[in-house]
Amino acid sequence: MMPKPITLSIFDIFKIGPGPSSSHTIGPMLAAADFVDRLGKFGLKGGVAPDALEVSLYGSLASTGKGHGTHRAILGGLLGWRPETCDCDALLVLFPSDSESYEISVAGSIVDFSVRNIHFVSGDADAPYQNTLDFKLFAKGELLVSERYFSIGGGFIKRDGDSDPSPIDVPYKYSNMREFRKITRKTGLSLSEIMMENELAVSGMSVSEVENGLDDLLAAMTNSVDNGLKADGLLPGPIGLLRKARYLFESAGNCEHAAERALARLNAYALAASEENAAGRRIVTAPTSGASGVLPGLAYMFRSEFGVPDGRARSGLLAAALIGFVAKSNASIAGAEVGCQGEVGVASSMAAAFAATANGCDVRCLENAAEIALEHHLGLTCDPIDGYVQVPCIERNAVGAVTAFNAYILASAGDPVRQKITFDEVLEAMLETGVDMSRNYKETARGGLAVCCVCC
Template identity: 45%
Template structure:
């Protein structure tokens, strides 16, 4: 049915990753790629190390087109300096380009290597590599000769691929292999397990981690999501960059709290929660990819609603997060979750589908309704382009997270109200449509800030 018949072997904690915003493809992915390149450099023989004179990281495709607005140059230097997304609890290290010389030495060479803005080159936006977000990392000698060169692809959601390397090493097979919503449903029916139970069992068999360890890590993710909502709700002021975008989450929350009409209050709070995380992301602070940084507000908004508004407890929301993971896995495996590959339908569209599945799961609906809720949410994001104004993950991204959360809620309402067996469009069909629409989409609508709103607003 799909172009990728192999079973899904993605870990929950690859999909949901803490890291600094504003873009998983443009900050977390490049940071991880450069951290990996650093490990290759450290493994070089002493002869090569002592001949090393400088480092160069060339950014191609969407990384070049919108890398400045997304802070990719800073993420690259942070990765080369040995920082990982999870080791930056307060976002990217401040003053990364103004470090004193002794801190700029990357590994012991004859004179050490200094890193700075000139380490990063913004290259061609059109290129022949298989993924738009491409980095070429090079270690050079004093004469400009190449000692080591490695190409990386940032394939969305902070996932990277090292060119020429197998995608994953050393993991076992999943206990309940699936690669489509249809096969996931079949595994559930054969085994008598729920979707969350299958995702948990697969995580255990893939990674060898115990149920208790996974549960602890899930709780850490949920806590990080809660904190990103709380921080965003408390923060005011202007976001970084030259658009002059003001944070609105605090204002939305205050206004919602004063509303007498319960429907307006409910919608106002959901908006405020989604804005809060999306604004934290735009500020470069720590969020959890869900499935990406740009769309990181949708699932935490639903989480906060489920806990704070409806009073669901930790067991329920953990199961909801696992159901959301299943939808994220399917979208990543069969279409893509990077704005640079499939447009915003793969970011906010998939986040909305994940949040709809989460809500349906926590409310205790059967697997078919969980799937239908996800499908409806995704279906009504199909064709959504990625057109960030000025290359910043702010306009339309922040408001779009709120719209994604509202659509998720509505999708679950619609799915729960209909006869699930009569639903005509499957989640697999919607994901397939997203993949083919993404392939047909002109590159100017795929995180290059060369089309759509990015151009209209710039021209005003």
């Protein structure tokens, strides 16, 4: 069977929303909002008035959901909030206690909802995706409606039973990097031109709307770094982790050598956005929330220190989106499926593609940069301590940004066609490694640092 052409939108891979986790925060909020919306639209047969709502979480949503704020995200979604517009501060103070109850308007009735109505179920649901959510509405103890959703990584959700959306006809059909390269050779078009034409077909937006959207994403990335550089104090949760970005940025000025100063600042930028994510503040998924410091940190450096103009930064973002599309379509960007190689590993390859493109490299060179960045993240497990996107996640974002920069430097020298491994091949290796990886290392907090480190 021929692989389907990629028809993702740039604004699917880059989403603005609250931290700390795209699959545990953004996805559940969208699922809860969709559940309420659908019942609002279609109502209930026979005019039965529901009086109870229960939500069950399975997979890593159950094991690490509390640490990721999944319960608050679900409540926010049930209240009609959306990730891109919700008040992150208001989200953080939902459910101050287990007894706090909220009125949810659903199917024409008001039902009370507290954290006690959310069930963190140990063991897997019998479902194709491990991050599964069940929403059930009752009247006098009788089940009225049950809907199942899957949070499939990067803030993407699927409703059980929904058929695949009808195919979108994009002008340039590719399913991997080899086919994308072929299109560039045949048409002579640039990466940006191809990505833009396809985006217009997928999103129905105009060129100026897409460009404004890209500028909004770059601005949101910049804000996440700026806010992180201003903040200090402890991050939420039992680990007691102190923010470090601001201190690293300030101490960078004292480094003796220019290279050391630059490296310290790049680390600080990636830490800053990543700490904002851990604090539940507004970030941009790139491709996930857990990895939202890598590309934003590197892009911040390129724009604020290297003076990369906006047009080049937009092209860099399109190149990063291309790498994210290919990774999501041929492997996975979910830590719960393939470990952290799919999150920080893919983020690093997207950032390497950004760096190469922003510096004027061609498609082969940016692909090589992305390949090198991902190759050296192969096998990276996901083992967040106590389920919080803090340790090892925050420092890992900084290391991912530095690796991305290094991968671009390695790729930009020599003849790009002599690179031995392609991005498609390294993705295949990542997927195979992810399939072989023990479940303990897939966002369950049941292996690695999560069990070997006693810090809370």
